[in-house]
Amino acid sequence: MENNDFVFRKSSAMEETLVLNHLKEMFGSKTIQSLSNGNLWIKEGKIKEVFLIPEEQEKIILKLSGEIYYAGTPIGSIVENEFQLEIEGSSLILPFTNNKIKIKTSQFLYGKHIFVENLESYSYNFDKGDYLIILGKNNLHYGIGKAEIGAKDIDKAKQNTILVKGLKDKPLDRGWYLRRGN
Amino acid sequence: MMHMSTLNEATNIRKFGKDLGYLPYMIERYISILGEEETKKLLQFNETKLPQIIRFNSLRKPHAETEMLLKKKQVVMERVKNFPEARRVIRSPVPIGATEEYLNGFYMLQGENSLYPSSILNPKNGELVGDLAAAPGGKTTHLAQLMNNRGTIVAIEISAFRSRSLKSNLARMGVQNSIVINMDSQNIQSLNLEFDKILLDAPCSGSGTIISDPTRKISKTIDDLLKYHELQVSLLTNAINVLRTQGEIVYSTCSLEPEENELVITKVLESKDMKIEEINIIGENGLTKFETYNFDSEMVKAKRLYPHKTCGEGFFIVKMVKE
Numbered sequence A: 001m002e003n004n005d006f007v008f009r010k011s012s013a014m015e016e017t018l019v020l021n022h023l024k025e026m027f028g029s030k031t032i033q034s035l036s037n038g039n040l041w042i043k044e045g046k047i048k049e050v051f052l053i054p055e056e057q058e059k060i061i062l063k064l065s066g067e068i069y070y071a072g073t074p075i076g077s078i079v080e081n082e083f084q085l086e087i088e089g090s091s092l093i094l095p096f097t098n099n100k101i102k103i104k105t106s107q108f109l110y111g112k113h114i115f116v117e118n119l120e121s122y123s124y125n126f127d128k129g130d131y132l133i134i135l136g137k138n139n140l141h142y143g144i145g146k147a148e149i150g151a152k153d154i155d156k157a158k159q160n161t162i163l164v165k166g167l168k169d170k171p172l173d174r175g176w177y178l179r180r181g182n
Numbered sequence B: 001m002m003h004m005s006t007l008n009e010a011t012n013i014r015k016f017g018k019d020l021g022y023l024p025y026m027i028e029r030y031i032s033i034l035g036e037e038e039t040k041k042l043l044q045f046n047e048t049k050l051p052q053i054i055r056f057n058s059l060r061k062p063h064a065e066t067e068m069l070l071k072k073k074q075v076v077m078e079r080v081k082n083f084p085e086a087r088r089v090i091r092s093p094v095p096i097g098a099t100e101e102y103l104n105g106f107y108m109l110q111g112e113n114s115l116y117p118s119s120i121l122n123p124k125n126g127e128l129v130g131d132l133a134a135a136p137g138g139k140t141t142h143l144a145q146l147m148n149n150r151g152t153i154v155a156i157e158i159s160a161f162r163s164r165s166l167k168s169n170l171a172r173m174g175v176q177n178s179i180v181i182n183m184d185s186q187n188i189q190s191l192n193l194e195f196d197k198i199l200l201d202a203p204c205s206g207s208g209t210i211i212s213d214p215t216r217k218i219s220k221t222i223d224d225l226l227k228y229h230e231l232q233v234s235l236l237t238n239a240i241n242v243l244r245t246q247g248e249i250v251y252s253t254c255s256l257e258p259e260e261n262e263l264v265i266t267k268v269l270e271s272k273d274m275k276i277e278e279i280n281i282i283g284e285n286g287l288t289k290f291e292t293y294n295f296d297s298e299m300v301k302a303k304r305l306y307p308h309k310t311c312g313e314g315f316f317i318v319k320m321v322k323e
């Protein structure tokens, strides 16, 4: 067995605040509701992975002596004291936020950039640096990314201007499950 | 004395098996279990390709909606008998294991016969279920779907490498009620849990999956089968130790070898009070003897799913209740 140097534990009050503040500030206060059916746990290894664990499973975890590798829903990670919402976390908050854009192409699923001309529609006036949930054809969830330019600048932007950077090595787009999962 | 034509037939099949690259002992035992005609059919079937089966995932989307989305992509599917949640893919212009719908966990690629073990275990909302050999999670995600994400699945996997694909499938499929532990299930007692139900989809030699892995024709000797047997007996014995009285366990393998199936159950029944339950599915009854082995007479209640007879991967499945 490799990779046994991790700890699976309940989140501290500080970590919980970090996650909740991130959601509130970046995606609106309603998104907190998406966490209502469980508690946050941390798997501490090279990075801190954050899991949302329903109380039913939590009761069992508290009894277990073995090392837990995964439980509930992985929602994101904490790196250098910053929380990053990831694939499943962004899917969870989807019904509670307006930070969404819809794109016409699927290259984001290959970890590639989204360019301004790939944008089909957006539901709120995002600024540069805002987090956006990316939807594709038939409103299917693609993942999450950060706006490289604000909505107000889109019309003026030249072709090939990056709207959202694709990050192949991070679990931010659903293509991750094929790139890394199998 | 063997009839001349039968003798010739057996010689022909041995040659056929040799030409196809099988170790000779495998052909001998298939002839002894199935007879010549059926062995030939099995060998022929193993040279074909299995249809792709998908299982719709109601944890993510109602079946009808997923079906509609795939139809929009010109995917042609047909229903699979006994499994309303599954479809056989007849034609697809897109790689079915890489669509946006797949990445969203709307369905799982899963062999038809491998849908049986979780269904037979029939876990209910609120139960504590153990899945003691879980990666890559085809059956774990199926269990979660049957439980409607309620109750708890403790999914155990010894390989850290394979645990990654388990984790990926659980996340993709929207499973929320699993706890994955990376450990040897032979030590399951150390967890101090008492399970309502257990699935032991045991590590095995995989002779039922030659159709998708032809290297299995030569990769395992009889000695290997006996090593698997030892591990399987140990896993099953330990699993029974952590099952509550009246709790249910399904033992399955994708192997056709009696050493990994009937012999494992017979051995475990010598020391454990378990009642074998009738299961009402396709397939042939378990064996009561093979070569020099005699098995428990209750083994007829187990099921053997032969690839060529079921058009799927080979499986052995048995359900037991703890007395």
Ligand SMILES: C[S@@+](CC[C@H](N)C(=O)[O-])C[C@H]1O[C@@H](n2cnc3c(N)ncnc32)[C@H](O)[C@@H]1O
Pocket: B114, B132, B133, B134, B135, B136, B137, B138, B139, B140, B156, B157, B158, B159, B162, B183, B184, B185, B186, B201, B202, B203, B204, B235
């Ligand atoms: C037949 S596969 C399971 C397939 C899985 N049930 C599914 O449906 O996707 C057997 C698994 O058991 C794991 N395994 C082998 N020995 C084990 C042990 N002692 N404890 C736990 N897992 C084990 C293997 O690494 C392998 O992933």
